[in-house]
Amino acid sequence: MEGGMAADRAVREPRILAIDAGGTMTDTIIIDRSGDFVIGKAQTTPEDESIAIARSAEDAFDYWKLPLRDGMGSVVAGVYSGTAMLNRLLERRGQRVGVIVTRGMEDYFKLERGVQTHLGLSYSDRLHVVTHRHSVPLVPKSRIRGVGGRVDMFGNEAIPVYEEDARKAVHDLLDEKVEAICVSLVFSYRNPSHEQAVGRIAEEVMAERGQRVPVMLSSVICPTRLDFPRLNTVVIEAYAAEPSRRQLFRVREKFRDLGASFEPRIMASHGGTISMEAGQLVKTLVSGPIGGVVGVKYLADKIGIDNIVCSDIGGTSFDLALITGGEYALKNDPSIEHFKLNLPLLELDSVGAGTGSFVRINPLSQRIEIGPDSAGSRIGLCYAEGKVDTVSITDCNVVLGTINPDYFLGGEIKIDRDKAIEGVRKQIAEPLKLSVERAASGVIELFEESLRQAVITKVLGRGFEPVSYSLCSYGGGGPLHVGGYTEGIPFRDVLVPAWAAGFSAFGCACADYEYRFERQMDLAIPPKSSAEERHSLGQRINEAWGVLSDEVHAEFAKSGIARSQVRIKPYVRLQYMGQLNDLEVASPVDRIRQTGDFEKIIEAFEETYDRVYARSARSPELGYFVTRLVATGIVDCEKPALPNDALAGETPSDSAFKAVRKIFWRTQTIDARIYQMEELRAGNVIEGLAVVESPATTFVVPPGRRARLDAHRIFHLS
């Protein structure tokens, strides 16, 4: 797909390459110096991802008539994001891992946490206990060993480490032919000495046996509280991330073979990109939906927006994130699929409603039920090859006429409108005693209402007001429904990038080169702490920030980046004493040097707390508790330029106007004007009801609303 709408250029200078390697398709977006881009596609090759990546890059360069080698030679930055690691985890195709835990805890994976049996289920299934299931253990009990010894919550040794247990455990696991050994002991983040002892013994035993497998300590991989999520995290590093690292090295080799000189980076769950050499590659477990948010942040920075809602509609889900004051929030203990984890993940709410969501009528209550299951890539009844027998959201759009059956993915996919009409009639309209059109539009209204609800609660739930936010809509289905799910919400502005369909990949190209390290501290600040107490706490905080900065520098050093190139930012995670949930605040000071510095941090925390949980919940009388300290380090890297087109008049040119089409809107049929997106010019204004079509996106401008295209190829819906 060719993106952007600028005239053909004689000379192309590709600068950035971003890969989105999905389970079925691998997309590569290539962006040139002026911000124009192309997207290439190829079927994913799971056994060796580098093959599909090279093919999709070749496909992309082909649009600009550039040979692959020439194109690669000119690229200066590349970012990879993909689902391979997550799929390896979900399909249980990971390495053969052995695990050493605190004695008595060998049933970790059998017991899991109860919550893992109902994570991610719909509201009704969460109540409906017969739908709950345990996960298949990542590591069978035959490869889990316990070692005697205990550290308590203060970091004191309660039971000495039983070194003989450790020796036997390592022998047993090596006999089991494990490919890696993970060690996760209770409270190791407070006192890692027992884990270190086990690690040392493992090295000795391996030396004795002349064998060598990687040994991973949880106190190194993720030194943070909560033993089960920490165990999950370190085991996933060994189980799924290490094999992915080998795949990524092949991608890098392939690129080098093709003449590339850049060092490909990987999109990580905290929103930055990291090197393939990173110590904790598990941080890249979730990267796909992150890209879009990073892209919005980049756009917002460029055009001067502080607060913006990111909304992404795909085939199966609606993803939402908030950028407030130019920053997105991170979650420390996220749930990914059925796993509780201990790693920073960009805070993203996912609602199980997408364009492929199935629509059914409950036979007893005559209620319309949307999802949670979805036709996904099988689209709906209207796509015969999908072999679907239930109406989907897309079918309803086809019935209404908002989707052009002859121009789905630019006409690549054949859509049968009659099948959609027939399905909606039988499955929805007749049971509800409505006309086919009204039934379809009712479903869409309900669908958009649920998205609209999600948007409102996302903003209000964090204590903010929509009037201080803009909203950006992207993903395959975003521009189609954005009019509906923003209706009546007083956003400052609603943005729809013309390249909405490729926005996630674009977003990856916008990410900083950024490492993030954190450390559990558990420092109490009693309500009436003395100046001395605060001084000594300040010292400990400064020391920890120092250590974390060193960790950041060490990771960059692996890629040959000097300390002087790295910008370090310190953060504090705080809560009221006794609470279990902390909040992260960017520290207003880089070190605690003088009286008052401490108070500045507290002030920043209280301001955030008010916003998130209502002022009535403030509890300074309890004192404060520093749970973790964080340091991030950022290195400048090449980012996409935003196109800056010359402005034309408000009226679109004749060449942009395609046709008039009848569309059923809410309760009546209206003539809608149809435009070709690539033919619109900056400054053009489209009055609703109108549909702007491009091969990958359909953008609907509802009646009474208008969309203006700006110089950066972003529509503003008002």
Place this chain on the structure above:
Amino acid sequence: MNRVANVMDTAPKTAGWDGRTLHQMLDDSEAAFAKSGRCFGLDRLPLKEADPIRFEKIFSRLRGSLVNARETALNISASPIVKELGELCFCLYSPEGDSITLSTGILVHVHTMSEAIKYMLRNDYEDNPGINDGDIFVNNDPHIGNVHTADVQTLVPIYWEGEVVGWAGGVTHVMDIGSNTPGSNAVGPTTRYEDGLYLPCVKCGANDRLFQDHVKRCERAVRTPMYWSLDEKTRLAGCHMIRAAVQALIREEGIDSYKQFIREVLEDSRRSFVERVKQLLIPGRYEAPAFIDAQFADEARLPAETRKDILMHSPFTLSIGAAGRLDVDFEGAGKWGLHSFNCTPSAMAGALWVALTQTIMPNDKVNDGAHFATGLHCPRGSWVNPDTSTTAHGNAWYYLVPSFGGMFRSLGRAFYARGYVEEVIAGYGHDGNILQGGGIDHHGNESAVSNFEMSCIGGGAGTIRDGLDHASVMWNPEGDMGDVEAWEMVEPLLYLGRSVKTNSAGAGRRRGGSGYECMRMLWHTETYELQFVGDGAVFSYPGIFGGYPGSSGYRFALKNNDLEDVFARRAPYPTGDRHSDGRQATDLVRGDVVLDKRATDLPAPFRERDLYLSFMRGGPGVGDPLARIATDVAVDVREEVVSAEMAERTYGVVLEKSGGSVDEAATAARKKALREDRAAKAVPVRAWLAREREVRVMAKDFSAPVADMYRSSMKLSPAWAARYRAFWSLPDSYQV
């Protein structure tokens, strides 16, 4: 102008609609239902009929805001019970107190808060102390509307232009309520006067702020003031979020539509519930009694008159009418007692609610509509409906949970009969053990603990799958046991192990869910009081269709032991009690052993390094264990869910000594022998009944608690006594 203003000032102000008081609105609503059998007498649903899509949109918005309030507010709490285990719930009510929609969480309270609101209306709170915009009310009294005192409710009226258009309610399970023994499921109290802090629908704030006297009073009344305070803020913040969401909805939809909606949605849900009952269940009368013991005869710390062993009797009957009505009857339940296990009709209604939301109605609008389509008979004077308000209720759950086991078993049979085999669940394991107690903790503070790992016990088996292992509980399908590192922050006890409890799962063709156990060691405390809470001498959840119950419990502790020396020698130490006989510990450690079936006791002192075993029970099975697929048994043995010995004895499955695969020939032989043994022992039911009648019933050969139980039920309920006599063909003069 002045005159008009004066008249307005002196005219009586009412918060109800159309100039009525809220009390009048409640009376009108109840009268309309009594007369028509339909909510508010509605025979048509004009809003829904005219625009079913808009109707659904309004519902989805309201429910979204409730779920959001819960997800956001729970982060304020400090209590692992609330934050980690989700023991909180929010609900939106009509002005009369009927629930419109709710969040997930402890759903038992949807109806208890409804009773609390209705209590305030019936007692004319509108007049005194006043129900004003911005007011805050708190309640935890089971005689008004609650299960036990540790569930604390915050209620906030929602105003629109001078009228109450609804109530927001939030409930959290607090860590301690200041009763005479520590913890949130107090077993020590024998009367209301030992139950701790009672807040019987108290106005505790105005203008959206809590009264300082209320705050101070509560902080001084409970052992965990910090947790109390943050929990109260959690509830209040959630209620305020709900209020804001409702007001925003009214601004968009208009007040008239909102009012119409909250009427119609209740009637709509009532109808839908009736339809579901008709669709899913075979009508009939289902009986499923349950029992649970508490052995207090030797409890020196109890008042003398309460020191005896007791057995709860729950004669559960479920009647399913052909027209879709559902009635639950506890006729025959024994008298209330001088213990903290008493329930109130409010608690029983709450539990009924819990059972329904998990089984019949999870896929529908969950609200009080179902309440209007069900009946609940709680005989007065019994433990389900004491005829005095002096009773203690600190651990009402102890009787409540087993008594509603009958509901799951009855529904299971009714689902099965109708062909919905995938819906069958034989109930749950008993929700014990609760590790509970208090003292000076490892931070040097006065403290109380109630470990909520028992929100993950074994689930009952179904007909097409085994019970869910250690992940849910009757009162919360979204169970979670939390992390070891989270519990050790608040409890002065280390985990020496947390593992599957072998043989805890009830045997069956589909076995019950397995329980698990935690070996705990007192750490960094000079002295701490701990108790055990769980079933012991009897099981409280039988299986169905020939399935066995999950194992009942026991208590094990090893006090004044030599663990310090064991650790110094790097000698093996106990991490559990796999064989349920204490040997795993006593073989390794010397000390004073506590090992018996008195699995519910009063707090007793523990010292540094004493061991305490907390065993979360397994669930009941479905079907004959001999019909279980042998390879499934082999997997159970490998995962230590079932011992090799039990595999042979109960399942008739013999495994190879090495490798653990099924020894086909030996298994066939073993099953044959077991079947022959059964046949040899079997007698016709008629003959068995005749023998039991002679040697047991006529001879009155009952243990003291069993005899007490029968006496109590027969005295309180002539109807039940008559049924008992008729069943055993006894003379009318028969008495126990």
